[in-house]
Amino acid sequence: MTGVLVVDDDPHLLRILKLALETSGYAVTTAVDGRSALLAATQNPLALVILDLGLPDIDGVTVIKELREWSRVPVLVLSARHTSEDKVEALDAGADDYLTKPFGPDELLARLRALLRRSADLQPPEPVVVTENFTVDLAKHRVSREGADVRLTPIEWKILEILVRNPEKLITHRQLLTDVWGPAYAKDSNYLRVFMAQLRRKLEPDTGNPRHLLTEAGIGYRFQP
Amino acid sequence: MTGVLVVDDDPHLLRILKLALETSGYAVTTAVDGRSALLAATQNPLALVILDLGLPDIDGVTVIKELREWSRVPVLVLSARHTSEDKVEALDAGADDYLTKPFGPDELLARLRALLRRSADLQPPEPVVVTENFTVDLAKHRVSREGADVRLTPIEWKILEILVRNPEKLITHRQLLTDVWGPAYAKDSNYLRVFMAQLRRKLEPDTGNPRHLLTEAGIGYRFQP
DNA sequence: GGCGGGCCTAACGGATCCTTAACGGCAGGG
């Protein structure tokens, strides 16, 4: 079964789309805003995303950019805005097609078939770790948050890399110190605390209550995806 | 070089399209009817076809179907007909996108980029890399800026080539040094800084604020298309 | 031999980054 995610804040249109798609044989999941759309995209195996640009919480283009940081799923954009600038912006952000409202259901389904046909035969694995707040691309050595690149210093990156490569696993102070600074610096100092504070300031939404870079008192740190 | 075939029976529109595409860095071949279009498609290595449906000899949809019997090249359809039936027919015949006249050149180029981006996943890495400021032709060993060729020394080219072949990926100093000068020269000196300055002076519009040849302090460099 | 292009070295201002120290919050134990 082909999974399709439909994102629209209009419940009426959402119901119509869901019905039309399901009668055409697709498995449909829905979302009503950008936040929940990105979350749903991480949890379901999707073959295509239909995205309305006019969302209540996040700008639709931002949703595309964030999605594109870790996924290549085809994105078909729906929008009431029909200027060239809007279309160019969405397409260059990573969308695959742009359909202006009002549209006929036949055309939507045809464009959907075209996209699915084109992307039917590719699925390369991606060395990208993603959380709801930031994404880490190990291969490209790059970390971004809310669509924007985050600049990390060499030591910050090294620490983050070690933690991210061992999700949910507890890494001791000693291991981090020797891996980053070398065996000579294995004795505890407060380098680590300083850099963890830096990392959290750059990546965590609430520095006081970290959600992904957790500390295990007296032992070490842990990365929670 | 990214080859694009443009098929249209209106010589005026054809000339406009050809010019717009060439200034964007594509290699354009043209055809004025369906017969010659199918012939041209067999003879040139193409990355994309832009096809006007209103041709004098063969019906456009038939052209798509015939083309699809042996080629998977992305097809972007132009047409004055804007009914759902026309779009569905063309898309289901094998077209990848359907753009109704009149259209803005910006939108056409954006949709073209979207199609090329999608189909680039299957093919080996592109022989031509284009940025808004300069283009690099890996195959022909040439780089041009604002239409004019840029003279690069052998070492400058080697550095640029390595960076461009790994878009957005961070390349460490060590890797650049060993790849360009050999393993013996892996120890840091400042050749690299000198040559990066040279490259930026030749390619970047604002040397002080590089937009494509980015430096990652303490680690290496990154090419941003 | 003169000449020019390409490559390496040296040096300096400026930006970035690492280290260190100091302070406050928090919990547990005396």
Next chain:
DNA sequence: CCCTGCCGTTAAGGATCCGTTAGGCCCGCC
């Protein structure tokens, strides 16, 4: 209640790294 670890945060110094320029060396070419 105070004392003591442990952690998080901030700020400032000094060290390191980067970009840039200038000059000298080497080699091929006129």
